[in-house]
Amino acid sequence: xxxxxxxxxxxxxxxxxxxxxxxxxxxxxxxxxxxxxxxxxxxxxxxxxxxxxxxxxxxxxxxxxxxxxxxxxxxxxxxxxxxxxxxxxxxxxxxxxxxxxxxxxxxxxxxxxxxxxxxxxxxxxxxxxxxxxxxxxxxxxxxxxxxxxxxxxxxxxxxxxxxxxxxxxxxxxxxxxxxxxxxxxxxxxxxxxxxxxxxxxxxxxxxxxxxxxxxxxxxxxxxxxxxxxxxxxxxxxxxxxxxxxxxxxxxxxxxxxxxxxxxxxxxxxxxxxxxxxxxxxxxxxxxxxxxxxxxxxxxxxxxxxxxxxxxxxxxxxxxxxxxxxxxxxxxxxxxxxxxxxxxxxxxxxxxxxxxxxxxxxxxxxxxxxxxxxxxxxxxxxxxxxxxxxxxxxxxxxxxxxxxxxxxxxxxxxxxxxxxxxxxxxxxxxxxxxxxxxxxxxxxxxx
Numbered sequence: 343x344x345x346x347x348x349x350x351x352x353x354x355x356x357x358x359x360x361x362x363x364x365x366x367x368x369x370x371x372x373x374x375x376x377x378x379x380x381x382x383x384x385x386x387x388x389x390x391x392x393x394x395x396x397x398x399x400x401x402x403x404x405x406x407x408x409x410x411x412x413x414x415x416x417x418x419x420x421x422x423x424x425x426x427x428x429x430x431x432x433x434x435x436x437x438x439x440x441x442x443x444x445x446x447x448x449x450x451x452x453x454x455x456x457x458x459x460x461x462x463x464x465x466x467x468x469x470x471x472x473x474x475x476x477x478x479x480x481x482x483x484x485x486x487x488x489x490x491x492x493x494x495x496x497x498x499x500x501x502x503x504x505x506x507x508x509x510x511x512x513x514x515x516x517x518x519x520x521x522x523x524x525x526x527x528x529x530x531x532x533x534x535x536x537x538x539x540x541x542x543x544x545x546x547x548x549x550x551x552x553x554x555x556x557x558x559x560x561x562x563x564x565x566x567x568x569x570x571x572x573x574x575x576x577x578x579x580x581x582x583x584x585x586x587x588x589x590x591x592x593x594x595x596x597x598x599x600x601x602x603x604x605x606x607x608x609x610x611x612x613x614x615x616x617x618x619x620x621x622x623x624x625x626x627x628x629x630x631x632x633x634x635x636x637x638x639x640x641x642x643x644x645x646x647x648x649x650x651x652x653x654x655x656x657x658x659x660x661x662x663x664x665x666x667x668x669x670x671x672x673x674x675x676x677x678x679x680x681x682x683x684x685x686x687x688x689x690x691x692x693x694x695x696x697x698x699x700x701x702x703x704x705x706x707x708x709x710x711x712x713x714x715x716x717x718x719x720x721x722x723x724x725x726x727x728x729x730x731x732x733x734x735x736x737x738x739x740x741x742x743x744x745x746x747x748x749x750x751x752x753x754x755x756x757x758x759x760x761x762x763x764x765x766x767x768x769x770x771x772x773x774x775x776x777x778x779x780x781x782x783x784x785x786x787x788x
Contacts, residue, residue, distance in 0.1 A: 347404070348377035349449040349509065350431045351440070352422030354415050355382055358436035359390040361555075365436050366398045366405070372442025374449075379428050380405045383421060386412030391436075416522035416529035419505075423515055429453060430460070431512050433505040433530075439467075439553040448547055449509055458514040458541040461485070461498075462507045462551035469556065476554055478502045480647060485546040497644055498544055499594035503534040503602065506552050510537060526572040531602060535580045535595065539587060568614060570606035574621055577603065581625060593637035593657065596629060600660070601653030607678045615675065623670035626660035634661055648684070648769035652677060684769040688713050691738040694758075696731075696751050698723040705743050705763065721754060731755055741770070748773065 351369050355362055362382075369380055382395040384407060395407035408425065410418075419433055430449050434440060444462065452460035463483075464476035478501050485501075488494040510520075518540045523529040538544065577599055584592050603622050610618045638654055645651050659673030689712035695702045698718035706716055718728045719740065729735070731754040740755045742748050743763040752760050752773050761770040 345377070347379040347428040348374065348430065348453060349446065350379040350381060350422075350426035350428030350512070351434050351445075352419060352426065352431060353380060353382045353434045353436055354385060354418040354422075355387065355391050355395065355436040356385040356412065357387045357389045357391060359387075359394060361437040362391055362394045363398075365434060365438060365440065366395070368440045369434065369442055369445075370398070370402055370405070372446045374442075374446040375402065375404055378404045378446070379426065381422055381425055382407045383418045384409045385414070385418050386410065414525055414529075416524040416526070419522045419529070419533075420524065423512065426512055428512060430509040431515065432509045434552075435506065437555050437557070438506065439555065441551050441553070444549045445509075445551045448545075448549065448551060451547060452509055452511070452545050455545050456543060457545040458511045458543045459537060460509040460545045460547065461501060462509075463548050464507050464550050464552040464554055466554045466556050473553075476502075476507065476550075476552075477504075477649075478507075478647070479548065479550075481650075482507075482546055483548045484644065486548055489546060493644065494544075494546075495542060496588075496590045496594050496641065498538055498546075499535070499591055500598050500641075500645075500650055501534070501538065503531040503598065505530045505534055506554065508534070514541065523576050526575060527569050528573045528576045528602065528606075531573065531576045531599070532579045535599070536583065539580075539583055539595070566609050566611050568611060570610040571614075571618060571621070573603060573606045574618075574625060577625055581629075584629060589633050589637040590640050592629070593634055593654075594641050596626065596634075596657045596661070597638070597641060597650060597653040599653075600626065600656035601649050604652060604656050604674070604678055605649075607674065615678070616671070619671040619674040619678070620667065623660045623667055623674055626657065627667060627670060629657075630661040630663045630665070632663060635663075645764060648764050651764040651769075686710055687770075688739070690714055692716075692736065694719045694729075694734055694737045694740045694755075696720060696740055696742055696755070697744055697747070698725070698728045701743055705741065719755070734758075742773065748776070 384392040392409055399405040399407050423431060448460050448462050461482055463479040466474045466476055481500055485494050485497055520533055520537055522533045584595060607618050638658060642654055656674060656677055660670045685708055689710050691713060692715040693713055694717050695705055696719040698720040702718055709716060719731050719734055720728050721731060740758050740760045741763050742751045742760060748762055760773040762773055762776050765771045765776050
């Protein structure tokens with residue numbers, strides 16, 4: 343009797359001879375080999391990729407290799423879904439490392455819970471030198487805490503539209519007609535976004551399931567390229583369903599799409615950026631409404647990542663009623679061109695955080711380990727970690743994280759550089775710059 347595998351790992355491989363063995367070795371290191379299927383799809387490689395896959399297939403009956411002419415990542419993943427036998431499928435790049443035991447446990451949880459999608463976390467290995475949380479790990483932890491609450495159904499749309507941290511029930515993918523875009527970059531944006539729109543049965547677990555190998559520049563996804571325009575084609579099928587979801591969910595979904603759009607705008611050649619901004623603004627403009635702007639505020643209170651904040655500010659720029667298309671495009675360009683300090687820039691600095699509350703403690707935990715000194719400053723709260731502004735020791739910078747009381751807090755710290763956390767779409771913004779932005783456009787503070 344043939345047993346259906348619990349999990350199929352679809353490995354897209356193109357000229358991956360240097361890394362494929364490491365990837366397959368990691369996938370085969372878990373406890374569930376009897377219920378595991380690994381499909382290696384060689385997408386027209388001209389090196390030893392297929393031979394390496396064949397060796398692993400000889401060593402393990404759960405591995406099989408499929409060869410095809412080069413058709414690109416979207417086509418590889420679509421074929422993998424068609425070929426897969428597992429209850430769940432996940433998608434693996436041939437240069438990443440997978441934590442197979444955690445991946446297996448996530449699949450078992452999802453099966454028991456009847457989930458259509460299971461979302462884990464991961465790490466980024468930067469230049470083989472340091473490890474960082476994968477992009478949306480903090481959000482996954484928040485979603486786990488909110489599981490079963492209405493806010494989880496809203497915030498899930500802010501998840502990164504990548505597939506390597508997610509497992510998908512294969513029957514769900516087939517029944518919903520979900521497909522990766524073929525022949526274009528950002529092939530997983532529509533697939534992941536539409537999957538999250540299509541079900542409420544999503545399981546969140548902050549256990550890491552993979553390590554993303556960030557290994558340098560030179561690829562099409564790490565350089566300025568006209569192919570950034572391809573994101574706009576991938577937005578179209580997702581935007582087509584936005585009007586059918588609840589306002590708060592729509593706001594989160596649009597913010598997620600705008601986050602990726604602004605990254606593409608950042609990395610478009612300078613001469614093409616105005617036309618990209620205009621095309622993007624034209625796509626988002628139909629959603630302009632007062633209700634949407636109000637819904638953005640509900641989402642803003644839960645954001646934990648400054649890229650998410652920038653995505654939300656981009657939606658506000660493109661969807662505020664009454665603006666002309668050139669004005670919307672100009673606002674997107676301004677967001678893209680803004681630069682500013684980040685938390686990583688505070689290494690070696692002496693930092694005060696104000697006011698003192700639970701979010702302040704969470705912000706402290708996000709500071710880089712090399713911060714020289716950190717304290718909390720508050721005029722009203724007391725505690726062993728809290729100092730009065732007048733008694734503040736010599737610090738290099740004060741970070742104000744309260745969006746409602748920034749004026750009063752800022753007035754308490756004369757002579758010290760003050761940065762607002764997660765405003766104007768950036769991680770850290772000088773308070774005087776924020777004040778000028780509010781004076782020019784009061785809706786910034788709304």
